[in-house]
Amino acid sequence: MIEIEFSREDLARTRFALSPLWEAVASIRMLKGADEQGLHAAWVHRVRHQLAAASTDFGPLFDLVPVPARSPWAGSVPGFLCPPPTTPLPSLDVELATVRATPPALLRTTAEVPPARLAALRADPTAGLARLAELIEAYWELALAPYWPRVLALLEGDIRYRAGRLVEGGAQHLFADLDPQVTWAGGTLHLEHRTVRGARQLDGRGLLLVPSAFVWPRVFSVLNEPWQPSLRYPPRAVGTLWHARPAQVSEALAGVLGRSRATLLTELAAPASTTELARRTGLTPGGVSQHLTALRTAGLVSAHRAGRQVLYARTRAGQTVMEAAGAGPPAA
Template structure:
């Protein structure tokens, strides 16, 4: 039993990572519905509670069965490594009404009585209207739940991709999948997600899209039926510290050596991050953070690596020794 992704020779060369703001919005809405997914997100829940209470999320929740199909057109796999929420929402709005109707029907029948409810019947009777209303609701959910926190979330997801890209480069797919989630196993040329039901998906040369998520925890999700890109969504590393403050105060000796703000920037790099993520983390202007990163880079205290359109910075061994008091 399980969900099986079957790789061919061409698929091994077509695995890629991406980040989806639309997926994070959908997963955040699901987190509001499922208390079992909320443990790591209690500070976020307190911050967004009033805004969430002003949203009527029942139409979205109706399409989130405990087990079964979720409408693929509502969160299509991103077509590039870095897409905006607006780009993804435009694809949702462009969904074919008849295809959306079948997608909605498959989801509704997974929850007893959902297809016969007033909401369910209205969606199936006028799928074009359903597409518009569901897209509008996701736009509201994005603005209320995710957009104010997106720099922090994106920083976490980008750091995860950087980490796992290095694992992939160093040890191949076996090393990558071994560390993503305990429900994943890689054997031969097949990736299996432990499930109570059986499902087979041959990748057929499309490869596999890998998406870290802050809100999918504790699950790992494999999905999207043809013609959508086969996709695996897994919990991002570091979500336990996502909503916490920095690891600790900047050492006074380091602040005297480098200057307070520059030392704060260096200490905030406890994991790789972009200029935007650091600026959000520290409450500084991106231009200020960028200037300090250039100085730290020139001094050999940080290194940089490009991921898509973003440049990530991380501390060198010397910087780790300076910020933690350990020997390099």
Template sequence: MPFHLHFEESDLLRCRFALSPLWETQAAVRLLSRPGQHGYHLPWLRRIREGAAKLDLAPLWLLMPDRGHNPDFISLPPRGPVTTFAEEIAQVRAVDPAVAREDMALALADRPGGLESAAGQRLLADPARAVQELADLLEQAWRVLVEPHWPRLRALLEADIAYHSRRLAETGFEGLLGEVSPRLRWTDSTLTVVGTNGDHTRALGGQGLVLMPSVFVWPEVVGGYEEPWQPAVIYPARGIGGLWTEAGERTPEALARLLGRARADVLCALDEPAGTSTLAHRLSLAASSVSEHLSVLRAAGLLTSRRYGHQVLYERTPLGIALAVSDHHAG
């Protein structure tokens, strides 16, 4: 069933991109209980298996029905384009308990037996305590499931935002939506998210819309957030197919012999635009070495660069792409 968002003229001026470590944390929690969505993330699942086994995620899972409402207050829309988990979890702890109770009740109503369960009744009986306990669980999940991998995840999310921001300037809002996901439709100033749970309509009323790429939401596109929060559309980030691939696994041997192993690894690691520090972390190289390799590759016409926010992002030119993938195609 569709999710409809009605735009006024002013809403188009207030659309923005953002990324959220809190959203990724709750989405990672949700993913653990959805085996059908594990495909792209099996390497991550192997890495976090031991730590995840020590987490008691049952109260969060209770509020995440397969179909229907998931609580907004445990993954609030970020206030700015880039925010920290500490800032976001502080907002969760500050949520009005009455608002949280209503939010939890909607989710429990969509889980068979949720409202009548002892665990559900406990959450609703003392929503102030429930908010703090759920925030504690989210903090534990962040530390175990997401924080160790956040530089890699953030790099992919930032690259997605950089790419789609450029495409927004080139194609306009309607053209961008079709590229973000085939589940997004634009008709008569209304954005429709196809395939979501329920049939829901909301007028943006001048608040605008937050567009958020996510690593763990695939294959879904989520349209969400009720009053009083700003509406958002969360969509799968580009490039998640190679997210957990190590650099050495994707560097053709012929290219390594031509450019040198480290320089070839840098070129092949740029499946999505990335900055020097991100590449250094991903490749376990010194930032100064990565910077030198990037300069040589750009001078050779294999990379281009542009500034995005506080950093410079590098991406491959058509020649760089051809070199990076040619050996695989030849095989």
């Protein structure tokens, strides 16, 4: 059991962030066998074929992400491969710039990686880190970029939920349902761990909370210098990430709005992009855009920018219309 002790300054500095770089690295664990429950089986199946067809040798990258051979708790990841983000939503390019600039003294790890790979990095850090960043970028384009809007919507939805919990009841409410491995009591966060024990001080730096689609059933902690103290935890509804179940559209709602607009409003139980909504509903991207514009003009849908894309979500008025039509549970 790890005990993370919070001061008032630590509580004030606790924040949320997302990390495309971490999602890329964590997803490699799934491809190497960490997904024993098959949560990401559909994604793994598609991506393995895409990687096999690629001409790039991803060995230097994959070898740095250990296979969890003994239990879900085994297989730590080298800190220099995925340092915690310094801004709420950095781009992959920004995070890879941090990797390229890693000081040679930080090219060390207790993770079970081939010594030759680590030795090669340490022998020529500039060239080795540049090549590593190139491989991560190439892997991202094949394995995650096509699915990033869906993953991002899930992660951002969890952060909005957590922010609401913090507003409603403070830190105790925030951590109460973060994960079964995490409990809060008396200003201390207790994190279950099978191999590491003892108290950890945050020293006024606060705790960075990073929801991650590819960590379940684990919580990954970063508590050693020089990194920002962090917890990477599974977001809510991660089990539905790859489900392609069509939404059940209320006939009453379709009678008022039209079936296409009713379908889009129903699908927005969690924020989504135009591309993702088109994929789910079978409508053309142009048609989705036109219907979303109409829904937005009516005040039923809002839009906000997340990095390079725009995500749409139900407004309070949109949710009220859904509930009045008996169209299912509240949005996430």
